[in-house]
Amino acid sequence: xxxxxxxxxxxxxxxxxxxxxxxxxxxxxxxxxxxxxxxxxxxxxxxxxxxxxxxxxxxxxxxxxxxxxxxxxxxxxxxxxxxxxxxxxxxxxxxxxxxxxxxxxxxxxxxxxxxxxxxxxxxxxxxxxxxxxxxxxxxxxxxxxxxxxxxxxxxxxxxxxxxxxxxxxxxxxxxxxxxxxxx
Numbered sequence: 001x002x003x004x005x006x007x008x009x010x011x012x013x014x015x016x017x018x019x020x021x022x023x024x025x026x027x028x029x030x031x032x033x034x035x036x037x038x039x040x041x042x043x044x045x046x047x048x049x050x051x052x053x054x055x056x057x058x059x060x061x062x063x064x065x066x067x068x069x070x071x072x073x074x075x076x077x078x079x080x081x082x083x084x085x086x087x088x089x090x091x092x093x094x095x096x097x098x099x100x101x102x103x104x105x106x107x108x109x110x111x112x113x114x115x116x117x118x119x120x121x122x123x124x125x126x127x128x129x130x131x132x133x134x135x136x137x138x139x140x141x142x143x144x145x146x147x148x149x150x151x152x153x154x155x156x157x158x159x160x161x162x163x164x165x166x167x168x169x170x171x172x173x174x175x176x177x178x179x180x181x182x183x
Contacts, residue, residue: 008056
């Protein structure tokens with residue numbers, strides 16, 4: 001077993017000659033005090049302290065591990081425990097990632113060019129320009145040609161269009177196109 005850097009007896013607050021009952025009682029008392037979910041513990045290092053207590057208990061509660069620990073730790077010079085240091089939030093890294101992302105989006109916008117309007121596909125959707133055919137049905141056309149109006153939304157036959165739009169039946173028979181007439 002390697003040299004231990006932590007005095008498990010000190011972690012639990014007992015002496016090396018403590019009985020199993022004394023170890024158990026000390027472990028339970030420590031857990032009640034420093035458990036991260038307890039109101040008393042409200043410390044940023046409570047979970048790290050809890051891990052040390054659990055490690056000490058799991059070593060000292062097992063007779064074979066306790067014997068090996070005692071041989072290794074009690075026969076050597078105790079090493080003071082390393083201080084517990086919390087990690088830091090990488091603000092600079094997050095700032096650089098955000099800046100690179102914004103620059104990337106701007107560059108993509110510059111090199112992508114203008115958006116070409118889609119050709120009519122015959123399926124009405126919000127924003128489609130329409131004309132009315134001889135059967136009084138809405139037919140999609142390109143917005144660059146003269147058109148009757150623009151579809152605001154599509155609704156079922158059993159639903160009503162908003163009052164500022166005109167309901168025109170869809171050519172595919174899917175419902176009504178709520179159309180804002182062109183001036």
